[in-house]
Amino acid sequence: MSKIPEGTQFIEAGCGEKGFRKFEKGRWWFFEDFWRHVDWKMGALTLVTEHPDYAVPATLWTGEGVPPVGIEIEAMLQGLSSSGTYAWRRALVVHGPLPDSQGEVLVFDVETTRPSWVDEFRPVRTPEQIAFESRDNAVKEMLAVWNAGFEGHVKDGLYALYDSNYRKQVAP
Structure with a gap:
């Protein structure tokens, strides 16, 4: 595996050259010469940025503008309790902003893997x-x-x- 299709966010385990996946428009997609919608259960997914065959140095983000896809950030997300409170939580950016909402990115909560569109985010604090x-x-x-x-x-x-x-x- 050497070339990765543009837009790939995840690699599915055990799929060889057909393991390229992305989450976009509320759906999962896979790449087979072109991006197609997936309606079946997928295997274990690894972020492209963490996959040993494709990992590249993480893009440095200073907190200006929206964070790039593939990095870990802190995002203002709903807490684990049902109280509706929000708190800064670690999250992975999996999709950049949509044309109608330039300031929001799609993230997966690192702890719960719950997806959420967020507009409050910052670099991970030291x-x-x-x-x-x-x-x-x-x-x-x-x-x-x-x-x-x-x-x-x-x-x-x-x-x-x-x-x-x-x-x-x-x-x-």
């Missing part, structure tokens, strides 16, 4: 960025507690922080 964001949020919470409990004496603010369980935690 561990350092996540730690900084966590620290920054904790400081903002402490500042809110401090301001609410501070009535003229520093000690009052410190008591408020202590009462809100802002103490150094022992690391395991």
Whole structure:
């Protein structure tokens, strides 16, 4: 296997030269000299970007514009609970924007594989960025507690922080 048809997003295991697949317009397609709609169950699929025969260095995306197909991003997706809340979750981009919705891309949630069209996305954060964001949020919470409990004496603010369980935690 050396040449990959344009638009291929997945490789189906055990199909040789006929294992090229894509998900487009709400349907699965396979390539056999041209792209055709598939209406049967497919075997195990591997992203083109992760397949050993076709993997190429991932396209660097800085967060400007829409992310390219095939990379992992963080997208604002519905949470796992039925509460309807949304949160930043890791996702794979499997389709670029459609002509009528230039700012949306189709992603598969990395954890649930649930597909979703999203218009809020960002590059995957580094561990350092996540730690900084966590620290920054904790400081903002402490500042809110401090301001609410501070009535003229520093000690009052410190008591408020202590009462809100802002103490150094022992690391395991």
